[in-house]
Every structure is written in structure tokens, then in C-alpha cells.
Amino acid sequence: MPVGYVQIPVGIAGPLLLDDREFSVPMATTEGCLVASTNRGCKAIYVSGGASSVVLRDAMTRAPVVRFGTAKRAAELKFFLEDPLNFEALSLVFNSSSRFARLQSIKCAIAGKNLYIRFSCSTGDAMGMNMVSKGVQNVMGFLHKEFPDMDVIGISGNYCSDKKPAAVNWIEGRGKSVVCEAIIKEEVVKKVLKTDVESLVELNMLKNLTGSAMAGALGGFNAHASNIVSAIFIATGQDPAQNIESSHCITMMEAVNDGKDLHVSVTMPSIEVGTVGGGTQLASQSACLNLLGVKGASKEAPGSKSRQLATIVAGAVLAGELSLMSALAAGQLVKSHMKYNRSNKDVSKASS
Amino acid sequence: MPVGYVQIPVGIAGPLLLDDREFSVPMATTEGCLVASTNRGCKAIYVSGGASSVVLRDAMTRAPVVRFGTAKRAAELKFFLEDPLNFEALSLVFNSSSRFARLQSIKCAIAGKNLYIRFSCSTGDAMGMNMVSKGVQNVMGFLHKEFPDMDVIGISGNYCSDKKPAAVNWIEGRGKSVVCEAIIKEEVVKKVLKTDVESLVELNMLKNLTGSAMAGALGGFNAHASNIVSAIFIATGQDPAQNIESSHCITMMEAVNDGKDLHVSVTMPSIEVGTVGGGTQLASQSACLNLLGVKGASKEAPGSKSRQLATIVAGAVLAGELSLMSALAAGQLVKSHMKYNRSNKDVSKASS
């Protein structure tokens, strides 16, 4: 029972032209210039013909940790779980937890006599954490019969990995894995983004790739993906704590068409969103989902709405990256004149 | 200009007894059981005599990337910036950006002919990103006179590192670095947390340390720090996108007093919070800061309010870790009986 509510201002960025559809993207943030900046990116994408996206993967994960008396026994369970011959039986048990849960794969990691079992399953239009947890519960019970000496230490052993920066999500993916791209015309880079292709390509290489490498980043090869992710997550009733892995993103900027135009892309392996359950049922959040046309569960194609939401998140991140990177690149040009004591306003805007 | 607002339910956890003071902790979340769970942890801490915290460091960072014609020149600037003899002059220029900004240190990283310059400074009670950015602007202008061949590529080169998981924050710290601890008595672990010390110590070793190690985690050696961090951040008007590094946390659980009692601690190197500016000025968020007694800027001790807020975040995370880990550990006991086909409700609660 809440004692009250905090109100977060919602702004609309867009239209975001994505896969030939237009979206008005709701962003809940206390930083007004974030919406304005994302909006500028949407405009650059729009006048360039729009962005397109591909959903590479869709599966939520949960990984219990179990312990045996020996590593040999832990390995036996690993081989059992990874044996294709057992997959159907395991799926039957796992999927009984929900009419949407569909086991996709099982990946095991051994640390001595302890085994971490990462279950991946599709979860319809729900973000799916509870669904996968119930499925895992069922499987644990089933395995107890085959492996009575298995000691379940915890239903989550952090190999899932939920709400922490972890390479397993960056490499395997969690939730929706999406890549989104656009080609921004030379004149649009100049007129809308106030910079040039060469400066953007160079800044991306030195900041998002090299700078992050120097900082020892994990899945953080972008300018400010988490700004956009958290703003949309809060507006649409997602779990804001999950923006940690949902913001994993590598932003690429490459010159195309003989160096005249810019190919920009964001690759995000673990966007964790749902269009049913949790915060999506609250009034204002529900309204934001409606604005995007992705409220509720899809009857005909379970999961299609949550996947659509994931592509919108990626598309908005693409717009946000374009705009902030351009502000930084423009700042660079200004700075190069700094020796002539010109002032520079744009740059202090940079929020990442 | 926002088109409207989303409302996030606010619950109160506590009283959190921290450093001999009681705090009612506002948490904005759509997951009611998160407040209840944190509340249980606060109770366990309270009846055990309370938690205590230490602020280890307080400094915001910003790292521009500059380029030279050669690595030799980049190294010369590095040596110049790290020379103690130049610190006073650089501080004078940097600090002129605000009456609160105080340059603390400069750390450089070289990648060939490109130099990443990480400025660390105290920022009073503000989170401080804009303040440090302005200070950096001033220094860049100053450096242009000494190093006219310096080309400023971007005011942020991702070595800061803002809103991305990066080792530089985990190792150097960003914002407030806090450690918070408590000793939970044996009977409290049994009666309030429904588990036992040995199970908690073992689960922490296998989940928060070993499981995260297997997952390739970076600063993610905890159960669900980000749940608590994001809930308090949203309630108090912090930047929710910064929960990525603000949630970096290692949770330790060790048996003390001949194995009878539990020593639990959370170490969080980069909690980025402020009590002035940004979202803290909004009505409901401002009310939440008031509830904690940390609204606005401290006249007598600049920074003391934002540091206080950081310790509250850490204290609440300590409570949250205690409670979820106990639910998981209790689940384990239940599971050990699963072969007798007993059902288990607690475990599916686990949100991480």
C-alpha cells in the first residue's frame, strides 16, 4: 500500500520513423533537454527516410545454483541438461508453468562442485521474470527425482544475470536482442545535426570505442543509451532497475556512399521489456503504452507487442546517440576555435 | 514542456537505523513487495542495534578526450597535468566555474596520440555533472594556451565514465564511495529473516561472489542493489540513468562471534546523488528529500546533505540484500524438502 506517488514529467519525442511506421515516443525524465535532444535525432532519422530494426533474439533467463558432493556429479547434471534427448522432457515440465513460457535453451557453468543452470525461454508479451522463475521451480522439482543428491542453494545464482552488469548478458543476450540502423544523408548531418560525417565517425571511434575500452567498459560502448532507456522504461511501466543490462549498447558510426553519408547503428543484446503485468497496468504508464500502440498482450502473435516495444527503445536510443554525439562533435569544432577565445554553449549540454 | 506526468507509487521502508539516526526511506516502485522486503531488512537491522556507514570518497568526474599529432605530445600534457607543481594553477582555473567546485585530482589515460583526462572534484550538495563539465571547459581553454596543438575531440571521452558499466568507476569511484555494515544477531536471523547464518554466508559466497564471477560481472557482486537504488533515486529526484554505476556493489556476509552472528556489509564505490538541482526541485521528490531531512544545500557543511543521502542509499541496500538473500536461503531449505513434494511460495518472490 503506497503512501503516495511521485510524478515524473513526460515529454514526447518523435515522430520516430521506424520500419516504415511512425511512433510518438513518451519519455519520463526530469531533464527536459533530453527529450529535445532525442527529438532532434528523430528528425534527422525522419528526413533521411527512417530507421530499420531487427529482433535477433527473444528470451528471458533465470539461473539457479545447485551443489553436489563432487564436480563429477555436477558435470553429470550438466551433460544431462545439455543432452538434446532430454530437451523435450525438460520443456514439458518447464512450460507447464504458463501457457506462454516456452523453453528455448539451457546453458550450464561449473565452478567446482557447484552448477549454474541458465534457462532461456520465451515469455509472450510479459517481461517474464516470474514466468521463468516458476518454470525453473518445476524443473528443479523434476531434477530432484533424477538427481536426489542435488542441493538447490538458490533459485538465482547470479548467472542469470539480473540487474547487474555481466558479460553473460552482453554475449548471450537477455530479453530482446535488437539491432537498429539508419543512413543519415550528408546534408541532414550538416543542417539538422550541425556537424559533419567525418567528425562523427572520428568521435565515435575515440569516445564510444576507444574511450570505453580505456575505461574497462562492459557493454558500454555508447554515449548515453541509458538516458533514453530509463526514460522510456519509466514512462511505460518497465522495471527501471533493469536498465542496467537493457542499456548495454554498442553504437557504430561509419561513413558510406564514398564517405558522403553516415551509417549509424545501435546493437542492444538485452532489452528487458513487457507490455503486460507489473507497472504496465498503472493508468499513466498504460496510456503511454497505448500511445505507442503496444498495450497488452497480442492474441494472434504472442510476444509481438513486447518485441515491438523493444525495437522502439532501440530506435529512440539511435536517435539519442545521433543527437548527443552531434552536440559533442559540434562542440569540438567550436573548441578548435577556442584559441581565438570564442565561447561555446553547446558542449556543456552534453550529459554523457 | 512536458505533455503530462507518470505517477510512480511511493512506499516507505523503515525506520532504517543508521549511524544512530532513524530514517523513513521513500521508495518509488511499482513492485510493492520490494518495499515490504526492504522493510523486513530494516527491521532485522533495527533490532540488532542498527547499521553504520563510512563515506570513503566524494567526487564527481568528467573526462574529455583530446588528440595530438604524436603520443609524445599527449604524454607531455599527461605529465604536465599530473605534475603537483601545476595543480594549484589548474585548480584556480577549474574552481572558478562554481563556488562549490573544488578540483581534487586529475588522472590521465593514453591511447596512442589521444589523451583521456579524468578530472575529479567535489561539488557541494549537487550531483555535480554540470559543475564539473563547466570546470573542465575552463581548463580546456587554459590548456589551449600551453598546448595550442591540442585538439579537443569531445568534452566527454567515456573515461568519466557516465551511465555505463566501467571498471574505472568500480576501481576509482565516482560520486560518493560508501561502505555500510551491520551485525545481525543469531536470533534475529532466525526469527526475523527465517533462515540461519551458515546458509546466508554460503549463499553469499556461491551467488554474489562465485556466481557473479562465472557471469563475468563488473561491480555486480550483489543480489539486487539496483532495485533499491533505482527506487530511492526515482523517489528523491535523482537521475535514474545513473543507477548503472550507482548500483555497483559488493555484498559481503561473514560469520562472527564464533559463527553465531552475521556480519553483513555493502561496499558501493559510485553512488551519484545530489540534494539540489535537477529532479530534486519537483514537488513530490522534494517532499521525499524532506522526509529524509536532506533537502537542499547545507550552508555550514557543503556536501554533507548529499553525502548523508548516499549513506541512506547504502543503508537501504544493506537492508534489501539481507532480506532477499534470506528469502533465497529460506527457499533453499524448502527446496531440500522438495523431494517430499512440499510446495514453495517464498522463492518465486526472488526478484534477482
Next chain:
Amino acid sequence: MPVGYVQIPVGIAGPLLLDDREFSVPMATTEGCLVASTNRGCKAIYVSGGASSVVLRDAMTRAPVVRFGTAKRAAELKFFLEDPLNFEALSLVFNSSSRFARLQSIKCAIAGKNLYIRFSCSTGDAMGMNMVSKGVQNVMGFLHKEFPDMDVIGISGNYCSDKKPAAVNWIEGRGKSVVCEAIIKEEVVKKVLKTDVESLVELNMLKNLTGSAMAGALGGFNAHASNIVSAIFIATGQDPAQNIESSHCITMMEAVNDGKDLHVSVTMPSIEVGTVGGGTQLASQSACLNLLGVKGASKEAPGSKSRQLATIVAGAVLAGELSLMSALAAGQLVKSHMKYNRSNKDVSKASS
């Protein structure tokens, strides 16, 4: 044509009792105490009944990077490569490179319009880098017919990942993935290792798990695996540059049998070794392989000799970890008396 040779002293550690067989382990190192220390670990294992190992996986990898005009096209190739229906055709092309190469799996990673294709294949008793590279060459030629717009940027795109610390190897494995374990009896810990179970368990938690977590380690949750790995690699003609990923290791120490005895294990996901080709043909290295009974290729069971060598490496690492950790733990006891000004020799021995 070499101008000469450097000589590395070879010592023998053992007998290492592993999977009921005895091995005399050749170690090429200039640090004599390393052999003595490993030898002590072997003795502790021997008198406790020996160690046992399991090979969890055996596959070498190579990952070219290819580029397309759009991410959409890169995704199409990814789906094509991961489609089970295409696996047989791809295997046929890949395996034609050698009578030992057997394609096991293909894992793709997308970064915008660039695709990294990680091929995993078994390579008989060879370490297998050249074999897999040739197979990849064949597949690239084959794919050019299906995807004429595919531009091969490099036969290795660092997603392999060879001779660099990378999470993809820690999580997916490369070469041989091995877990090795032993239970050391209480009296053996006291008499042979001069310490006690509790101290070892505690040191392992604070050094190999927590200390490495604080240091931002990647697959480096051990005391000095690389000392043993490089010594055996040099003695047996392996590629010493590959000890980077071959030394990835998590060492676990847990009290068993009511806390009386010690369960110790090492889990090593990417041991890259071969018993044919490369340096294994040199006289002295060949002699060391003979000493271990793993020289050359196995006719009846291709790959069995190189897998055997991998288990010996893991077994020797187990011994090395036991011994150094014991020296450190013993040092701790001594240090606790330091206030009485007792001197301590053991500790400075610690080489990691």
C-alpha cells in the same frame, strides 16, 4: 632459421595421482621453488587418494569479421548460419579442410552491419588453430556464393578470441574446458600443507573470489594458475602466448565432511593444448610429452591425447593452488604472531 636456442631448466613435479593414474609432470621454469611448491601440492593430493577430472568441452574457435551494407543483411547471414537446416551443408564444407576437423557450432555477434562469426570445431590431437582457420576459409568461399555482398574484413575479428583476456572464452570456452577436484584430508592439510581447512577456505574467499572481484578480474579467480600453465606449456612445446586464456581459472575451496576435510577444485574453460604439430616436435619438448605418455596423435581415439594433456595441466594447477594458498595461509598464522616480533620466511615465497 634460428640463430640459436635458449635453455629453460626443467623440473619434475609429482607423481600427480589423477584419475587413478600417476604422472610425472615436467615444468620448464627458471623459478625452482615453483616446482618444489607444485610438488608439495601433488603430495597432498596423492596421500589423500588422488584428484579426478572431467573434460567438459573440446573445441577450438576462429571468428572472422565480415561487413555488409546494412545490419539487416548481417542479420540475414546470422540467421542463415544459425539455422539447423544449414548446419550439415556448412559442416561438409568446413570439415573438408582436414580429416580431423569437425564443426561443432557457430555463434554470431552483430555490431551494426558487421558480423563476427565464431566457428567451434574439434581438431583431433592438434591445438587446432591452423585447422580451424582453413575450415573457416572454405566456409567463407562457400558463403560468398550465397551472400555475394559479404565483404570479408579479416579472417580473425578478435571474437575468437585468441591470446587476449576476453569474456567470450571465459563463458563459452576455447580449447579444452576442464574441471579438476580433490578432497584433502584434515591431517594432510595439517601435516603436508602446514595449515588448516578453515584458514584455506577463508583465504580463498577473501583472495581468489573477493580480491579478484575488487580488482576487476576476468577469469582470474585463482592464486597463480598461469605459473603452472606456462611452465608445462613451455616444457611440452605448447604456444606460451596462449597461456593468457589457458590460465583462466576459478579455484574453489570448501569445507566438507562436517568441516573436517577440504574440497578443492579448479575450473578452467579454455586450456589450449595439442600433442602434435608446432613445438611438440622439438626434441626436448617431445621427450616431455613422452614422459607424460601423451606424445603424438591417438589413432583409436583422435583427440584423447590432447584432452589427457589438458587434464594433467588442470591437475597440476590444482596442486599448485593448494600449495601456494597453504603457504599464504600459513603466513597468515605467522603474521598473527608478528606483534611478538617473530620473523616469517614462508610468506615472501608467495609468487602471486
Next chain:
Amino acid sequence: MPVGYVQIPVGIAGPLLLDDREFSVPMATTEGCLVASTNRGCKAIYVSGGASSVVLRDAMTRAPVVRFGTAKRAAELKFFLEDPLNFEALSLVFNSSSRFARLQSIKCAIAGKNLYIRFSCSTGDAMGMNMVSKGVQNVMGFLHKEFPDMDVIGISGNYCSDKKPAAVNWIEGRGKSVVCEAIIKEEVVKKVLKTDVESLVELNMLKNLTGSAMAGALGGFNAHASNIVSAIFIATGQDPAQNIESSHCITMMEAVNDGKDLHVSVTMPSIEVGTVGGGTQLASQSACLNLLGVKGASKEAPGSKSRQLATIVAGAVLAGELSLMSALAAGQLVKSHMKYNRSNKDVSKASS
């Protein structure tokens, strides 16, 4: 007492023209083409006017882990150790371990009530592990008087971090931190390296930066630094197990002079080498050090010889990167013609 010796063939690469001096670089490797490849890189550097290097830092580290009853006490020791007022006293105690050891800095990391204390000190021309360990021993004894409740768990707590891939070394440096660069003329790239500047710049961005980012690399943003590092380490009697952190390297390739020429650099933060002690005393290794003119300790400038050796390692890595990257890039050109069914030999040479 060794039972014998293994012989590793030694080849000579060079002359390497570095900082206006010529070096014949001994490489101990069983892979002959590695020497030939590095030699080609040396030639490209030579005819372009040579490479230049800067030593950014020179300090070996050791980090014991100590435990207190509370985090508060651990923090008190941290503040004590980081207080400039105590540095002189601590240095006096630390430096008494050797006439070369000079304490440079102390960096602490807290995990609850456990403190990791990373001591950094210069060690003359020795690699310095034993020297720093002895200094740490002295300080531990000294601290026991001030903090009698300090429990030394281990003289090494893995925060050092020795022989494991760890961000603390990548970010703080260990041993010698070196950057080495060269500008390769357009015609040299064409005639000697058989490729072009644009292809190299693109390959470096997609392989060494992007590919490694996708792989979750830590300090592994290069093509095959460890090949060269381990070959020189073995030839000159260094500790081959230390090539793990000594091979940390980011290779940058940027077009300069209006895109005509190539600026190439390697930045290596933790090259751990010595010219006295350990394997450097062995006959053949000693001869290799003599060949480089860096045998023994420098009387007039302690440390200058080991620093010189570190720059040679970096210079040779620069050559090795140039050559392998060119082979890969040339392979790419060939592959682009593959659709015309041309064969390609170069590429399978790629060893990383």
C-alpha cells in the same frame, strides 16, 4: 635441481629502429613465421624513420589483504595509509627492504571489513616482486603496532594483481607503462606491408576495437601482442607467466597527413620486466640481454636498463601488430576477389 632443459629456438628480428637507436630483438619461439612477420614490421618502421616511445610509469605492486572486526576500522586504516602526513614514515619502513625499493603510492580498496592495500614502488632494474613483497612485510609489521586488531589474511590479496587479467592493472598500470608510436609512409604501407592505409585503419577499428568490445575483452584491444611479448620474455629470462598482464595493449591506427600516411601506436600499461635476477642470470638469456645492451643493473641510473627493455618490448609489439594486421588486411583484399575464385595463401598465416 632441474632434471634437464628444454631448448627454445631463438630468432632475431630487426634492426628495430627505436628512439634513434637500433636493436636486434631476440625472440624465443617455435613459430618461425612469427620472427619473419615481426621482422617485416621492423623493416616498415625502419624505412619510415623509426619508432619512438615514452615510459609513462615504472612501479611494481603488491597488495596484501587484511581484515578487521568492522568496516569502520578497515576505513580508518585506509585513511591512515592514504594520509600524506604518514607517507614519509611508511616509506622509511618500506624502503628499508632494499636499497632500490622506493615506495611511490598506496591505493586501498575496501570490501566490508576487509582491506586490500596496493603498494606501488620502483624497484631499480629488477622486475621487483620479491623486493616489493619484502617492503610490504616490513610495513605490515609496522602497522601491527598502530592497528593491533589488524589480521593479515594474506600477503597477496589478488588486488596486486599478479598473473591474472584484471582491470586494476589495465587502469593503474603495473611494472612499466609504455606507449610506442610510428608514422608509416604511404609507399611503405604499399611496398613493404602490401596493403593500404585505409584498409589498415578500418581493420583496426573493426577487429582490435569493435571485435574485442564484442568479445568482452579486458585490455585485449590488439591483434597478437602476447606473441611478441612471450617470445622476448622467454629469450631474455623474464617470467613468462607475467605475459598475461604484460600483453595488455591497445593498438591504434589512424590516417594522418590528409589520409596518406599511417600513424600506428601501441599503449601497454603493465610490462613487467627486469634485467637482473631470476632467469636473466642464465647463460643464453643473459646473452640475449647483452645483445640488446641491457644486461645487469645500471649504476648511474637504476631502473634505466629495465625501462629500456620495456620500450624494446613495446617497439617489437608495434612491429608485430603492423605486420599481422597488414597480412589480415591483404587477405581481405584477396577475399574480396574470392568471388572470382582466386585462392588466398596469406590469410591462413594469421596467428591471431
